[in-house]
Amino acid sequence: MTDDRPFDIVSTDAIREGRATDAYFERTVEALDHAGKNPHVVAEVTADQFPTGEFEVLAGVEDLAHLLEGYDVDVDALPEGQLFDGGPVARVEGSYMEFCRLETALLGFLSHASGIASRALEARMAAPDSTVLSFGSRHVHPSLGAVVERAALVGGLDGISNVAAGEVIGREAGGTMPHALLLCFGRGNQEQGWRAFDEGVDPEVPRVALCDTFGDEVEEVIRAVETIEDIDSVRLDTTSSRRGDFRHIVREVRWELDARGHENVDVFASGGLGPEQLRHLRDVADGFGVGGYVSNADPIDFALDIVEVDGEAISKRGKLSGVKDVYRTPDGRHHVGLADQPGPVDGESLLEPLLRSGEVVREFDIDAAARRARQDADVVGFASE
Numbered sequence: 001m002t003d004d005r006p007f008d009i010v011s012t013d014a015i016r017e018g019r020a021t022d023a024y025f026e027r028t029v030e031a032l033d034h035a036g037k038n039p040h041v042v043a044e045v046t047a048d049q050f051p052t053g054e055f056e057v058l059a060g061v062e063d064l065a066h067l068l069e070g071y072d073v074d075v076d077a078l079p080e081g082q083l084f085d086g087g088p089v090a091r092v093e094g095s096y097m098e099f100c101r102l103e104t105a106l107l108g109f110l111s112h113a114s115g116i117a118s119r120a121l122e123a124r125m126a127a128p129d130s131t132v133l134s135f136g137s138r139h140v141h142p143s144l145g146a147v148v149e150r151a152a153l154v155g156g157l158d159g160i161s162n163v164a165a166g167e168v169i170g171r172e173a174g175g176t177m178p179h180a181l182l183l184c185f186g187r188g189n190q191e192q193g194w195r196a197f198d199e200g201v202d203p204e205v206p207r208v209a210l211c212d213t214f215g216d217e218v219e220e221v222i223r224a225v226e227t228i229e230d231i232d233s234v235r236l237d238t239t240s241s242r243r244g245d246f247r248h249i250v251r252e253v254r255w256e257l258d259a260r261g262h263e264n265v266d267v268f269a270s271g272g273l274g275p276e277q278l279r280h281l282r283d284v285a286d287g288f289g290v291g292g293y294v295s296n297a298d299p300i301d302f303a304l305d306i307v308e309v310d311g312e313a314i315s316k317r318g319k320l321s322g323v324k325d326v327y328r329t330p331d332g333r334h335h336v337g338l339a340d341q342p343g344p345v346d347g348e349s350l351l352e353p354l355l356r357s358g359e360v361v362r363e364f365d366i367d368a369a370a371r372r373a374r375q376d377a378d379v380v381g382f383a384s385e
């Protein structure tokens, strides 16, 4: 660690310049240069060669565009938020040495964001009518905060918690109080903590009281609603060692709130939740904070493979040669075919221009991507495991 490099973060310049690369691509450039060879190639990004019937969400497309911007390449890609299933999600065409060194970062951008967005969509579909917030940036390296939050939104989550990530992606982070706030006032003094929040925090911020720090959830909820006059919600983050039947705890809280005329106070749940727990709680809780299930997603195993060299179809074994298109057919399935042959009848071709001669020719919109993912999920019958 040095003063001018306080964190282990690869710089934006290094990524743009192709230095965030596996070293063998530098050797490749040196070898091709030595041989005076720089073929015109088409390369495709795929996770599976053929459709499998299992869909995932494409994210990271804006980063892909900015990575390749200024390089003399043409790129086509699926729209962000599109569900994909086999075949190319992106296609790069140009002189090989123009983009050879960018492959490592290119795959990383798509793989990581798409894995997170796919998990987010699973959570979204597990509780389609509930508010589901992204709480997971604490689990990842801080340099990835915006990656996590953006992909979580593309996958359909309703809000984010990471402040700096929000500044990067143009969203305001939400959040109310951690246990730390209540601990600062000491055991048994939760009212002081809730009141300090109510009096000290911007009135625009929803009044959500965390109710599990020292005592029974129902007891703390009753005390919280008696302390904060215009309380919006209570949050139960019951620690796993005390959880027992979390659904019963949430129902009991709901019952006691209603019994006291607090039907308008919502109940939020958080802590180690994934799709299974959301399905189990969605009819009794109003909303959820989901962290690790989304942020700790495995990256999608994308690869970039050359499929055409100087106009000739080619591939390494195990991969399919030739430039391809991918289609959505009316039954919601995907079809992969050669681009110079007719696609399936009524098939919708999904790859769209992203860059032409290094210029970005697409606009990016997180909300549109999220709508696409949600609509697509209904079309293809996407469900969480």
Ligand SMILES: O=P(O)(O)OC[C@H]1O[C@H](OP(=O)(O)OP(=O)(O)O)[C@H](O)[C@@H]1O
Binding pocket: 135, 136, 139, 177, 178, 179, 180, 237, 270, 271, 272, 273, 289, 290, 291, 292, 293
């Ligand atoms: O479990 P995840 O789904 O990854 O969710 C992330 C965290 O969000 C909640 O933290 P909270 O701020 O309530 O806990 P703390 O105040 O104790 O840090 C919850 O306790 C989880 O630890």
